Structures are given as structure tokens and as C-alpha cells.
Amino acid sequence: MSLKRSSSSFFIFLFSFFFLSSHVSSQACQKTCGQIPIKYPLGTGSGCGDPRFTRYITCDPDQQTLTLTTHTGSYPITSVDYAKQEIYVTDPSMSTCACTRPSHGFGLDWDAPFSFHDDTVFTLLDCSVDESPVFTPLSNGSGRVSLCDRQSSSICTFLYSNCRAISLINLQVSTCCVYVPLDLGPSFEMDLNKLKCSSYSGFYNLGPGQESHPENWNYGIALKYKFNVFDEYPGVCGSCERSNGACGFNTQSSSFVCNCPGGINTTSDCFFLYNSASILVPWFSSKHHSHTSTISSQIINLY
Structure with missing residues (x-):
């Protein structure tokens, strides 16, 4: 291996290490609040779920309680039926x-x-x-x-x-x-x-x-x-949740983001994640297997 190639590989390794280390944190948008599962359109904080719901529904990080707030007060949410799109307070x-x-x-x-x-x-x-x-x-x-x-x-x-x-x-x-x-x-x-x-x-x-x-x-x-005027569940959100992500939004533009484990946001899904060894690996799915195998081999070959 040439010195030039070795230096390039070492640089890429250091870059990957420091970049990934900066993202080693818990997922910003939590999947539960207390005993209540959190799915779209609900969220646990700013940038999570649907922006229309954020100002009304919040999760207390200390008490782990999900709360609905209106102009008349704050009310504990006891359960959510996502299949029927119902919230009980x-x-x-x-x-x-x-x-x-x-x-x-x-x-x-x-x-x-x-x-x-x-x-x-x-x-x-x-x-x-x-x-x-x-x-x-x-x-x-x-x-x-x-x-x-x-x-x-x-x-x-x-x-x-x-x-x-x-x-x-x-x-x-x-x-x-x-x-x-x-x-x-x-x-x-x-x-x-x-x-x-x-x-x-x-x-x-x-x-x-x-x-x-x-x-x-x-x-x-x-x-x-309702999810929207036509009450249609956004397909991009479904792909995000299937990849172990949480549907959210950019707080500046309100555009969709998928919040992945490690606190990383993408505009699609979390089928590609970083492992503890700082090597990019796929979130395994038969749908993405051939594509991710190629990417993984390309990255590994850099070292």
C-alpha cells in the first residue's frame, strides 16, 4: 500500500471517527412517553411529529407524561389509538x-x-x-x-x-x-x-x-x-418508521425529516446507520440489500 493511499485512508478514518462521535447520543425524537407509544403525527418535542401538533401536545422529559394543552388548561393524555386516530385525555x-x-x-x-x-x-x-x-x-x-x-x-x-x-x-x-x-x-x-x-x-x-x-x-x-385535509398518512413517514426512525420536521422550514437513532436527521429514512466501529452499515432490509452491500464494500475498500 502506498504512503499516499495509507495517508488518505487514515484521514478518512479520523474524519469518520470524529464525525460519528459527535452524533453518539440518544435519539432526539423519543418513541415513547411514559407508557404511551409515540408515532406520527404526535411527537415528544420541537422538531418531532407533525408541526401542527407540536404546540398542543408535549412530553415532559422528567415526569414522562404526555399532555394536551389548550387555552383552557393542560390535560394528561391517558392513551392514543393510532389505528382509529383517537386521543383520550x-x-x-x-x-x-x-x-x-x-x-x-x-x-x-x-x-x-x-x-x-x-x-x-x-x-x-x-x-x-x-x-x-x-x-x-x-x-x-x-x-x-x-x-x-x-x-x-x-x-x-x-x-x-x-x-x-x-x-x-x-x-x-x-x-x-x-x-x-x-x-x-x-x-x-x-x-x-x-x-x-x-x-x-x-x-x-x-x-x-x-x-x-x-x-x-x-x-x-x-x-x-386527521393527518391532513385528505386524511392521508404520508408515505415518506411510513418508510421512516419502518427503518426505526421517528418522523419529524425541520424547525426552520417545516419540511419533513426522519430522526434516526444517534440523533441523525435524514430527508428519507434510517436504512443506513453508523455502527459502533464507525463504519457505515445498512439497516438490513431485503428491499435495500443489494444497494447497501455495494455501498458498504466501497467504504470498507477505502481503508
């Missing part, structure tokens, strides 16, 4: 069958990439029959009529009679109002101060035969999301 101030507490309500930002799931039902608790706008005075002044969902009035009966936490307060069923998300209006706002109600309860997926058992209801709020 809970409000610590929400009243349940086990505990009744005062609350400020819940609302979604008008430009958020979420909407209420059809199965989500809100029940306003302890509303003022005389002052709450959900009870409208009759034109003849003979009383007030409820603007609530009358077909679901049985939900109030079950809550007020079968829940010990509510029955102990001796609230009247007439002060309860079933308030479905469509009634929240275009701003998706539930302001309990304006509604003159002391608290609310949210639940979803009651399930057959569970309507009369509020102690078994799924308390929380179910949301749904």
Missing part, C-alpha cells in the same frame, strides 16, 4: 362518579388539529335553573325550558342517583344538563362561569348495558384527528 378538575369537584370547563382552540369524537358526551352539573343560559325562559313567563339533550336525560338521573359522590351533595336532577360537543358552538368552548354551572363530567364509549352504571363509565374526553 382527562381533566383533573372533572367530576366523576367517585369524586365531585368545581371546574372551569374545557375547550379546544379553534385552529387545533383536533375535534371532539362523536362518542364524547358532556354533562353539566349543578347549574343554576334561574340564571344558566342552558335554561331559557318561556315567552309567557310561566317558567324555563331546557336547551339540553332531552333524549339523554336518563344520564343525569343515573349520575345523580347512582353516584355516591353526587348523591351526598343532594343536588337536584333538574340542575343537570347533557351537553354534547355540537352544542359548544364553533369555538368549542365550555365556559362554566358563563353557563352558571359548578362542574362538569365528560365520558365516552358507554358500551352496551352500561348506561345505568355510571361507576363503570369511561370518564374523560375522546378527541379525533
Whole structure:
């Protein structure tokens, strides 16, 4: 081997060593947050997931808790169903069958990439029959009529009679109002101060035969999301995740990047990774085998 070739090989080795050493770090976009798997469009921090979701969903690195934040507060995310594109959150101030507490309500930002799931039902608790706008005075002044969902009035009966936490307060069923998300209006706002109600309860997926058992209801709020206007999962993201990468974006241009183990970003996928010996090797896949074998042999031949 000539001195010139030997020097070139040594230079390439040093370059590879220092370049790769600078990238030896944990993957910037994490695959989990606590017990919840993280997949597109969600992310664990800036530059991870879909940029439309970043300002609303975050992962606390210390507590490892996934949180949804809106203009009304921050709410823990209990689970995510990626197949159905559903997110389930809970409000610590929400009243349940086990505990009744005062609350400020819940609302979604008008430009958020979420909407209420059809199965989500809100029940306003302890509303003022005389002052709450959900009870409208009759034109003849003979009383007030409820603007609530009358077909679901049985939900109030079950809550007020079968829940010990509510029955102990001796609230009247007439002060309860079933308030479905469509009634929240275009701003998706539930302001309990304006509604003159002391608290609310949210639940979803009651399930057959569970309507009369509020102690078994799924308390929380179910949301749904879309990937984009056409609700199409981006193919480039699928390739990235199959190669053990995490879908993200360039924080300056918002263009797609694939975040690979070691903190390296690419514009496609992570099928090519650096091993601990600082030699470029493929992320093995039958689809890329012939191409990566050629590249690997070319790099090894440099030394």
C-alpha cells in the first residue's frame, strides 16, 4: 500500500471517527412517553411529529407524561389509538362518579388539529335553573325550558342517583344538563362561569348495558384527528418508521425529516446507520440489500 493511499485512508478514518462521535447520543425524537407509544403525527418535542401538533401536545422529559394543552388548561393524555386516530385525555378538575369537584370547563382552540369524537358526551352539573343560559325562559313567563339533550336525560338521573359522590351533595336532577360537543358552538368552548354551572363530567364509549352504571363509565374526553385535509398518512413517514426512525420536521422550514437513532436527521429514512466501529452499515432490509452491500464494500475498500 502506498504512503499516499495509507495517508488518505487514515484521514478518512479520523474524519469518520470524529464525525460519528459527535452524533453518539440518544435519539432526539423519543418513541415513547411514559407508557404511551409515540408515532406520527404526535411527537415528544420541537422538531418531532407533525408541526401542527407540536404546540398542543408535549412530553415532559422528567415526569414522562404526555399532555394536551389548550387555552383552557393542560390535560394528561391517558392513551392514543393510532389505528382509529383517537386521543383520550382527562381533566383533573372533572367530576366523576367517585369524586365531585368545581371546574372551569374545557375547550379546544379553534385552529387545533383536533375535534371532539362523536362518542364524547358532556354533562353539566349543578347549574343554576334561574340564571344558566342552558335554561331559557318561556315567552309567557310561566317558567324555563331546557336547551339540553332531552333524549339523554336518563344520564343525569343515573349520575345523580347512582353516584355516591353526587348523591351526598343532594343536588337536584333538574340542575343537570347533557351537553354534547355540537352544542359548544364553533369555538368549542365550555365556559362554566358563563353557563352558571359548578362542574362538569365528560365520558365516552358507554358500551352496551352500561348506561345505568355510571361507576363503570369511561370518564374523560375522546378527541379525533386527521393527518391532513385528505386524511392521508404520508408515505415518506411510513418508510421512516419502518427503518426505526421517528418522523419529524425541520424547525426552520417545516419540511419533513426522519430522526434516526444517534440523533441523525435524514430527508428519507434510517436504512443506513453508523455502527459502533464507525463504519457505515445498512439497516438490513431485503428491499435495500443489494444497494447497501455495494455501498458498504466501497467504504470498507477505502481503508
